[in-house]
Amino acid sequence: MKESEKYPVSLTNSLTGKKELFKSINPGFVGMYVCGPTVYNDVHLGNVRTFLTFDIVARYLRFLGYKVRYVRNITDVGHLENDADEGEDKIAKKARLEQLEPMEVVKHYTEGFHEVMRQFNILPPSIEPSATGHIVEQIQITQNLIAKGLAYESNGSVYFNVRKYNQDHHYGILSGRNIEELMESGRELDNQDEKREKIDFALWKKASPYHIMRWPSPWGDGFPGWHIECTVMSTKYLGETFDIHGGGMDLKFPHHECEIAQGTGATGKSPVNYWLHSNMLTVNGQKMSKSLGNSFLPRELFAGTHALLDRGYGPMAVRFFMLQSHYSSTLDFSNDALQAAEKGFKKLINALGLIKKMEHAGGSVSEIDGASKDLSRLAHECFLNMSDDFNTAKTLAVLFEMSARINDMKSGNLPIEKLDSEAFTTFRKTYIGFMENVLGLEEEKEQNDEVLKGTINLLIELRKKARTDKNFVLSDKIRDDLKKLGIQIKDGKDSEMTYSFE
RNA sequence: GGUCUCGUGGCCGAGUGGCUAGGCUGAGCUCUGCAAAAGCUCCUACAGCGGUUCGAAUCCGCUCGAGACCUCCA
Structure with a gap:
């Protein structure tokens, strides 16, 4: 009997809010998609927690014998700051401020992200697709949604028609919202707006003349909306319906809600069977986030x-x-x-x-x-x-x-x-x-050094000799001096000695 | 304002109708040349007030407090 049958997994599905028995679409195989980082800045510890959560999920499912295809994207275009209509692309903005090519920004922070993942022993995903590598697919799905009447073009941009979608489906199924309530809250539309309703969201954004990240499209030069990349990359590599979709709690609305709407709208099928959300890392009870200025960077943590x-x-x-x-x-x-x-x-x-x-x-x-x-x-x-x-x-x-x-x-x-x-x-x-x-717990790297270990063992041999000679002055000196360096000698039975790092 | 989550011993944190979670700290004992480590023992809590129940930290209601989402965020 396989471990996966002996120990069936149950998980809390955000879609139902209940703990459910996990059953994969294809027996023995699991497809999992996790929203990765937007690489315009350093990842902080809050981000790390989320990736750690899904590292554990992938590791455990594999340990049980499942063959897991784990897809985690790199968002290298498309996140807008402020409101979606006048907002500025985060990566483009960073690039302009630092006078770099956007891809220089992306490269720099992607490598930093990978380095942090390695330090925490978070294993790489099976596929790590990037949004800019899937512009064609994002244009295609946008065209598809327009053809189905679920999206409309407006002044070079394309928006998803939430009200139309909601006629046949439930927009808000994941986050427990209804569109009437959403219409009542938030910012009002003004005359400048391209959107028909304020709950509509962008699939494709027209690039302003100074916007440096741009691609040609049937609607003119522009760039993809934030939510569409995840829909495209998840379904491309995992199928129109796949097993698990993960991400931080703060992505539940609107990001994941929009993914469900886009995916369901495009294929007629619900894209994900199990939604998993990891909770926030807090500092003094408050969410750790860049905008609140209370985030810790891994290197600050290591160095103290x-x-x-x-x-x-x-x-x-x-x-x-x-x-x-x-x-x-x-x-x-x-x-x-x-x-x-x-x-x-x-x-x-x-x-x-x-x-x-x-x-x-x-x-x-x-x-x-x-x-x-x-x-x-x-x-x-x-x-x-x-x-x-x-x-x-x-x-x-x-x-x-x-x-x-x-x-x-x-x-x-x-x-x-x-x-x-x-x-x-x-x-x-x-x-x-x-x-x-x-759990991926191993010795701290800097302590896993053969030369160091060999040196310590040499000192241990000397101390053993001193002890059998009852030369406690010398044996204590070796122990005390090593202790000052952060190495603790422990005497065991039969003159055996072990050590540990402090 | 709307939607939702949470409030556990000195600290951190599981649990979620009945049987001591666990870690850290503190106290003690054993072991040991002395230490350290380790093992064992002790410190037994569930915000408050009602209710349901034979029985509630766990379910329901109210009150107080904290937080998240509703705008970018993992």
């Missing part, structure tokens, strides 16, 4: 240069910190919380190092039956918790319990040879698999 931080934290400690809460809850970012997370993370990582070196001789009959059963139960619970809406917080609680058992094995409280061989093997495989493959 941000005003709210006492010191720096490694990317893995931060990854662990984020996994301690459920993706659907807001998570508050603070110095104290990070400090606590760092300690907890080290505990798990130390246990990981220990279990990797442990082996069962095999063949023995279990003498401590209860303990063996306990190991099997813990392994089982890891899967149950992750299958329950990717509950990383609950999974970590189990991993902490497992790490205590690992330390027991190490200290001899729980002798490995007396454990059931199969139970031990499953336990070991599960702990390592969940740490490394599912």
Whole structure:
């Protein structure tokens, strides 16, 4: 029996607001699309949380044996600042301000984004399409929507006709809105407006003479609207209806609502079966965002240069910190919380190092039956918790319990040879698999250095010699001096020594 | 103003009708040349007020408080 059948996944579908059993369209395969970053600026930690959430989703589904096609786009054109009618393209604006080609801006921040993803051990998606690479398709779908009477051209721009769409479908199905309410709130249309109704949104925007990002189209030179790129790229690579669409909570309306409308309008089919939204990272209870000026950049976090931080934290400690809460809850970012997370993370990582070196001789009959059963139960619970809406917080609680058992094995409280061989093997495989493959937690990079490790081991040998000679002055000096450098020596049984980084 | 979410012990955070989540901090014990690490034990909370129920942190209502979306945002 496959793991995916043994541990069926349930997830909270934003479309229904309920936890549902996950069933993929093609058995054994999963298509997932996630809205990626707009590359006109550095990604901050709030962005990272979202990408981490879906990294976990992809990792776990793969761990269960699904073949996952994970598409995450790069938005390199089309986001408008301020109102959609007079707004300016973010990338074009940035390019003008810095006197660069727009693609120089895009390249710079795309690389920065990739670097941050690597630091946090967020795996790359299967396909990472860009909006500018799909201009043709975006024009085609716009033409299609015009032909179906769901869009109209106005002064070189094209808008989606929300009211028309709403006659046969429900605009607002995802965000729980109705168009009457939407019509009552927000900005009023004025004479300058090209839109017929204020709830209509742009599929194609006419480029003003000074606008530097522009492409020819049946309606003149212009550029695509923001929402259409995701519809085009998701359906191109995953089909007209696919399994999972993810993104940050703040994209629910209008972005994802518009995607549903465009996709449904163009194909007659609902584009997505399961919508997943990750919640916001907050600072002092407020959403972390660029416009509020309370965002943290990863490099400020690592270096500890941000005003709210006492010191720096490694990317893995931060990854662990984020996994301690459920993706659907807001998570508050603070110095104290990070400090606590760092300690907890080290505990798990130390246990990981220990279990990797442990082996069962095999063949023995279990003498401590209860303990063996306990190991099997813990392994089982890891899967149950992750299958329950990717509950990383609950999974970590189990991993902490497992790490205590690992330390027991190490200290001899729980002798490995007396454990059931199969139970031990499953336990070991599960702990390592969940740490490394599912949660993506690994040693901090700078500490995973062979030369450094070799040097420390050399000093450990010297200290062992000093101790057997009862030269405690020297052995304490080695330990104390290493401690000053952030390396903690720990004496074990039988003159064995281990170390960890602080 | 409209729509929605949340309020859990010193801190962070799961849970979501009955059985101590977990991490960090603090106290103690064991182990140890001394440490560190580790193991064990203790500190048992669900904003307030009503209601439903044999039983509610969990469901319903009200009050107070915080936040998100409605304009770009992950």
